[in-house]
Amino acid sequence: MGNKKLWIISDQHEAYATEHVLQILHKALKLKKSQEDEVSVVCVGLNREEQFKTLFQYGANRIIFCEQKSEYSISFFVECIASLLKDKQPDVILFPASITGKQTAAILSVRYRAGLTACCTDIQYDHDMDRYVFIRPAMSESVLAEITCINDKLQMCTIKENIFDSAFVTNEICWNIADYTYEEKEAMRKVQVLERKALNLKERVDIKSAKIVFVVGRGMKHCMDLCQTVAQKYGAVIVGTKAAVEEKMIHENRQIGQSGISISPDICLSFGVSGASQHVVGIKGARLIIAVNPDKNAPIFEYADYVIVDKGEHILQELAL
Numbered sequence: 001m002g003n004k005k006l007w008i009i010s011d012q013h014e015a016y017a018t019e020h021v022l023q024i025l026h027k028a029l030k031l032k033k034s035q036e037d038e039v040s041v042v043c044v045g046l047n048r049e050e051q052f053k054t055l056f057q058y059g060a061n062r063i064i065f066c067e068q069k070s071e072y073s074i075s076f077f078v079e080c081i082a083s084l085l086k087d088k089q090p091d092v093i094l095f096p097a098s099i100t101g102k103q104t105a106a107i108l109s110v111r112y113r114a115g116l117t118a119c120c121t122d123i124q125y126d127h128d129m130d131r132y133v134f135i136r137p138a139m140s141e142s143v144l145a146e147i148t149c150i151n152d153k154l155q156m157c158t159i160k161e162n163i164f165d166s167a168f169v170t171n172e173i174c175w176n177i178a179d180y181t182y183e184e185k186e187a188m189r190k191v192q193v194l195e196r197k198a199l200n201l202k203e204r205v206d207i208k209s210a211k212i213v214f215v216v217g218r219g220m221k222h223c224m225d226l227c228q229t230v231a232q233k234y235g236a237v238i239v240g241t242k243a244a245v246e247e248k249m250i251h252e253n254r255q256i257g258q259s260g261i262s263i264s265p266d267i268c269l270s271f272g273v274s275g276a277s278q279h280v281v282g283i284k285g286a287r288l289i290i291a292v293n294p295d296k297n298a299p300i301f302e303y304a305d306y307v308i309v310d311k312g313e314h315i316l317q318e319l320a321l
């Protein structure tokens with residue numbers, strides 16, 4: 001079976017040690033069967049010593065670094081990793097389920113006929129099969145599918161943020177960095193960036209590190225002003241359901257759930273949310289869930305630590321006092 005090489009692809013050009021990558025790193029370390037197994041983080045972009053230091057502090061055994069001084073380009077990123085794969089052969093590659101991570105994983109999976117499982121919620125190792133088992137919800141969250149990639153030695157998956165915890169490991173830094181050089185040929189540049197637009201500043205809130213969130217569902221459409229006033233009073237960030245996005249109550253980058261983002265705040269106050277499985281998958285990381293809904297049979301109550309059977313506006317009025 002041999003020693004395993006586990007790779008994590010950092011999806012950033014500069015800030016490699018994101019919380020998302022550190023979470024995946026912690027999971028990868030748990031998948032090591034022996035000291036000889038090696039967890040590497042692949043970084044493509046600028047030389048950032050303090051970022052490498054953090055990755056080592058969080059347990060990386062090795063960093064594979066390819067310097068790219070010019071502006072970030074997805075084609076360079078993908079081709080660089082494809083070229084690395086020809087040279088060195090990992091057993092498994094874990095990608096953040098970010099736009100870059102998902103694009104890169106999909107392209108490489110087709111190119112190398114390697115199995116790819118999207119948005120895993122857990123990974124295990126099966127000794128008998130000598131394969132990794134990727135676990136993810138399927139069929140509208142009604143089952144947990146266990147997926148093995150059998151058509152190639154290389155196995156890949158993407159992982160959403162806040163599925164695993166990150167953990168500091170050591171201050172004894174090994175500085176095991178393997179430099180890799182990749183020269184992109186101009187003819188290979190398939191994607192050209194014509195323009196970059198920043199998000200509206202008002203929408204650039206740090207949702208993932210918010211400690212208190214108000215989750216709004218369609219049932220709160222008539223009282224969003226009150227909701228905003230109360231959220232401001234408690235320093236809470238407002239996020240919501242897909243229905244709330246469709247009703248234009250919140251911006252789409254605040255959608256929580258299967259096709260949105262996952263959050264893990266200390267307190268999650270859910271108002272006017274029915275509790276569809278596609279939504280609740282995004283709030284499972286919350287430490288405390290309080291749900292408010294006038295329908296005593298609302299499915300959200302099954303996931304809540306405290307339930308309040310009442311109209312959302314009644315509770316908000318109390319909180320506003």
Ligand SMILES: Cc1cc2nc3c(=O)[nH]c(=O)nc-3n(C[C@H](O)[C@H](O)[C@H](O)COP(=O)(O)OP(=O)(O)OC[C@H]3O[C@@H](n4cnc5c(N)ncnc54)[C@H](O)[C@@H]3O)c2cc1C
Binds near residue numbers: 216260272
């Ligand atoms: C492939 C796919 C992906 C999806 N991805 C997501 C996703 O990422 N995120 C997501 O959220 N959804 C997602 N959905 C949609 C999901 O299935 C639900 O339709 C959606 O979550 C429902 O949103 P809601 O709870 O706001 O609305 P509703 O289901 O309409 O519920 C509204 C609730 O408000 C309550 N209510 C009414 N009046 C009040 C009041 N005055 N005060 C308080 N409560 C009140 C009602 O009792 C009801 O329970 C997805 C669906 C599919 C098919």
